[in-house]
Amino acid sequence: MKINGKIISTRRKELGLTQQELAEGICNQATISVLETKNACDSMKILGEICQRLKLTFDDVLEKSFDEKLRALLAKVIDLTSEFKFQEAYQLLEGISDVEEIENSDLKAEVYYNFGNINLVGFHEIDKALYYFYEVSTMNVTQVMIKSLAINSIGVCYAQKGEWEFARGHFDKSLQLIEENPDFVTKNVSKIFYNVAKFYSSLGDFSRAVALCDQGLELYKQFKSTSYLDFLYYEKAFNLQHLDEEKAKKYFALSAGIAEFNDNQFIIDTINSGQVNHLEG
Incomplete structure (x- = not known):
């Protein structure tokens, strides 16, 4: 397997270890030399123990394409x-x-x-x-x-x-x-429906905008992620203000909750200010 030997060499030196000290109880010094200079290792067991001693992971040292x-x-x-x-x-x-x-x-x-x-x-x-x-x-x-x-x-x-x-x-x-x-x-579908809903909202077609948000939310149910979901709930709430203010409050609350989870201070501050406007997504 292909190894990034420079990472191993750099970490070993950071920890103040010689090649012999790193190899002790795991392999011989020559194996460490091959790892560092020829970027190769034939044993996952040896590599794993070396990584453990250096506090590295396989992902840290395996050469990536x-x-x-x-x-x-x-x-x-x-x-x-x-x-x-x-x-x-x-x-x-x-x-x-x-x-x-x-x-x-x-x-x-x-x-x-x-x-x-x-x-x-x-x-x-x-x-x-x-x-x-x-x-x-x-x-x-x-x-x-x-x-x-x-x-x-x-x-x-x-x-x-x-x-x-x-x-x-x-x-x-x-x-x-x-x-x-x-x-x-994919989960990016929420961004697409958000943008289209925002477009129809800007034309005053609030019902269509809400319907588009709902379509996006329905598709989004299959993803275990909250990425961009705060924006989609915000857009639904923004449009519901023109159709049903009580329902709008529910979705502003949902948007704010997800925004807090996502550390999206932008949406939180916008909702808390009471000056709700279209957001750039």
Whole structure:
């Protein structure tokens, strides 16, 4: 198996151990030398004991493929974005040497989508965001959800530009992709329904907005996650204010509870202020 020997060597030195001291009772010194210089180990038992002595995990020392490293980086980008740390997230993406050279089309699409999302939500650079979202919308991907998210986000861009018919067309197309590909639905579906509901709400169609929120919530039941759920409940409550104020209170409370769990101070502060408005998602 392929090992990142540099991590083992660095930790050993941090702990003030020689190769012989690290090997004691586990293996011989030559095995440690091979681990550190040739990045190889034939025994999971030996590697496990070495990791235990160095207070490392297998995940720390096993060499990852480019795709695995990229997935880990994208997970960090998503976490930072959810915490509104857009500049840090963008810097991580900029660290990818050449996006065009990424062979995995799904991962390339995710990189472009995240560039677009940060430009749109974090920096309010609509035209830059549109470039990245259009790139994703034309790519041949197996994960339909990322394409639906990109098309949905194009709708958001056009809505912000006040180009309502272009926005409506892209919002409807993003929903159509979900309807046609139910097996590919992920927890990100809540963001799509949130954006479309917010669009129809801005047009004064509050009943349709609530119905869209309910569709998203119904699909979302299969996921054991609260990611973005606070936004979807907030949007339902926002629209219910125009239809049934008592019900609206219930969903504002649900949104606030989930927001507290998600450490989403943005929604909590908005609800507590009493100045409830459309939120940027």
